[in-house]
Structures are given as structure tokens and as C-alpha cells.
Amino acid sequence: MAQPKAGSKFYFDLWQICLNVVLFTFNLNKMKHKVSRLIIISMVCIFQAAYAQTRIEAKEAPRHIKDTVTACGKVYSTKVIQSTGMVLLNIGGYYPNQDLTVVIKAAVVKQFKTPPNIEFSNGQVCITGAITIFKGKPEIIITNSQQIKKAS
Structure with missing residues (x-):
């Protein structure tokens, strides 16, 4: 079993x-x-x-696929996809070696006072959500701006 x-x-x-x-x-x-x-x-x-919620470090994300967790780590790089308005935050390392990708779709980006690629750039964050896999890498898709916070 x-x-x-x-x-x-x-x-x-x-x-x-x-x-x-x-x-x-x-x-x-x-x-x-x-x-x-x-x-x-x-x-x-x-x-x-x-x-x-289970609290983990971003590097532990591969062991928590399909789990809903709070993952914490440093934002190493960000990317704005101009065609969709989506923002990607790379946690725990620079792309393509990141531990976790945070996906913030355009509709959710609008919920932030400061664009998330600026607000969270080079800072420590904690993200709560379900971990999935995209192209072999763990990711959390943000559906509400309250899912991501600056870590204290």
C-alpha cells in the first residue's frame, strides 16, 4: 500500500x-x-x-507534488510574459535552475498595488498553494494575491 x-x-x-x-x-x-x-x-x-498548511522550503517542492503547502524562498529572477501579462517568479535559483516557479496570471497581477515582478524581486517570499509540475519543474499557480507574502 x-x-x-x-x-x-x-x-x-x-x-x-x-x-x-x-x-x-x-x-x-x-x-x-x-x-x-x-x-x-x-x-x-x-x-x-x-x-x-505544511510549511516547506522551495527546494523541497519536488517532494510535495499535488500537496497544498506554504513554500518559502528567495526570488532570484522574474519574467513578465508580454503576450499574456502573466508574471513568473523563480524561487530558489535563476531560471532554468529554479527550485519552484510561481505563476501569476494577468487577472491576478491586477490585484497587486505594485506589480509582483517588482514587489517581490530579490526578496524572500512565502507562497501558499498546490504544487504541480510544468515541463519537469514544480510550480504554484497563484489564483489570489493573498497567496503570496513577503517573508519576515
């Missing part, structure tokens, strides 16, 4: 714990305001899972 990827097991364990807590709460017969407590506990579990 295949071993779950790093990060996947964490989500499974978190959801299993939350489910057990919810079921335990639901089965208590003498609990006052049972429905209210059930709703509160369910919401806590959902928010915990939503914000519990």
Missing part, C-alpha cells in the same frame, strides 16, 4: 480528531445547548484545517 505524502497524513489526522470530537459532543445526552456547542466545535475544526 502506498505511503501517504508528507502533509497528507497531517490533514487526515486533523480531520479524524475533529470528527471524533464532534461525534463525542453530539452523543452526550445531558449537554446543555448541544447544537450550539456542536456548531462551535465544527467551525473550530474547519478553520484549523483551513489554516494548517
